[in-house]
Amino acid sequence: MPSPKAKNPGRSGGSPVLGSSNGRYEFMSLTKPLNRSSPPHLLQRQGSDPTTARLRASESPTRRRGSGSSTGSASGQGPPEEDGIRLNPSLIRVALSSLLAIDLWLSKRLGVCACEDSSWGSVRPLMKLLEISGHGIPWLAGTVYCLYKSDSAAGQEVMLNLFMGLLLDLILVGIVKAVVRRRRPAHNRMDMFATFSVDRYSFPSGHATRAAMCGRFLLAHLVLAAPLRVLVFLWVGLVGLSRVMLGRHNVTDVMFGFWMGYCQYNLVEMLWLSPQTLQGLLGQSA
Numbered sequence: 001m002p003s004p005k006a007k008n009p010g011r012s013g014g015s016p017v018l019g020s021s022n023g024r025y026e027f028m029s030l031t032k033p034l035n036r037s038s039p040p041h042l043l044q045r046q047g048s049d050p051t052t053a054r055l056r057a058s059e060s061p062t063r064r065r066g067s068g069s070s071t072g073s074a075s076g077q078g079p080p081e082e083d084g085i086r087l088n089p090s091l092i093r094v095a096l097s098s099l100l101a102i103d104l105w106l107s108k109r110l111g112v113c114a115c116e117d118s119s120w121g122s123v124r125p126l127m128k129l130l131e132i133s134g135h136g137i138p139w140l141a142g143t144v145y146c147l148y149k150s151d152s153a154a155g156q157e158v159m160l161n162l163f164m165g166l167l168l169d170l171i172l173v174g175i176v177k178a179v180v181r182r183r184r185p186a187h188n189r190m191d192m193f194a195t196f197s198v199d200r201y202s203f204p205s206g207h208a209t210r211a212a213m214c215g216r217f218l219l220a221h222l223v224l225a226a227p228l229r230v231l232v233f234l235w236v237g238l239v240g241l242s243r244v245m246l247g248r249h250n251v252t253d254v255m256f257g258f259w260m261g262y263c264q265y266n267l268v269e270m271l272w273l274s275p276q277t278l279q280g281l282l283g284q285s286a
């Protein structure tokens with residue numbers, strides 16, 4: 001039986017994007033169809049028979065590689081262009097699914113407070129306290145209270161913008177959750193208080209977005225003393241960690257949530273409502 005090498009002396013396990021003609025290797029385009037000036041053995045692979053082309057496309061790369069004689073370019077069957085076209089998307093898919101697998105594995109390992117009888121079940125009450133500290137209701141209620149109690153225009157301006165930021169956060173997180181629809185981890189017990197229907201989805205973590213946005217807001221406008229600033233940083237980090245430890249979220253939900261909350265603060269700054277803007281808005285509506 002002739003070996004593939006004997007049939008195709010120029011090809012020794014080379015890249016599938018290489019074509020051989022006249023004993024010389026040439027690079028073939030991965031994305032563009034071959035033009036008429038291409039060597040006939042390359043054109044032949046495109047084939048006028050769609051059934052054969054489909055069957056070839058559905059073959060696994062391993063099988064294609066294994067059938068040495070059928071891949072020999074000297075036999076008039078050059079390396080398949082489908083390989084080149086499918087290589088990049090499949091690489092991305094492999095990278096994404098590996099990241100997802102690491103995410104799920106890590107999240108499961110870190111979900112040590114998911115229920116009372118989990119390995120760290122005894123710290124679950126502490127984690128739930130952190131959960132409440134990052135919940136939307138205390139933040140909204142606290143902001144409205146401070147707005148009401150504040151007797152300076154500057155204080156009211158800051159509180160009003162924080163309030164707007166919190167509403168913006170709820171809306172944006174709700175939209176992303178509704179679009180992405182990633183289920184919460186299987187080990188999560190859905191015993192959270194006051195949730196919207198989109199909160200059955202986990203991507204992104206609303207607590208993480210709120211913690212990151214409010215953390216930045218506090219550091220920029222309200223908390224100046226160094227020890228308190230450290231506490232703010234710690235609180236943001238712990239809120240994120242507690243989401244994974246409680247089994248509410250995967251690590252990527254929290255990471256993305258932090259990034260989203262960070263960006264949301266930029267949006268708050270861009271849309272900052274000054275007393276003048278506010279007066280203008282109120283004047284227009286009156």
Ligand SMILES: CC(C)=CCC/C(C)=C/CC/C(C)=C/COP(=O)(O)O
Nearest residue numbers: 136137194195199204205206207208
């Ligand atoms: C006034 C008003 C509309 C308040 C709604 C506040 C509320 C129910 C926020 C939901 C907070 C929540 C449970 C978010 C879910 O956070 P994840 O970290 O689990 O995504």
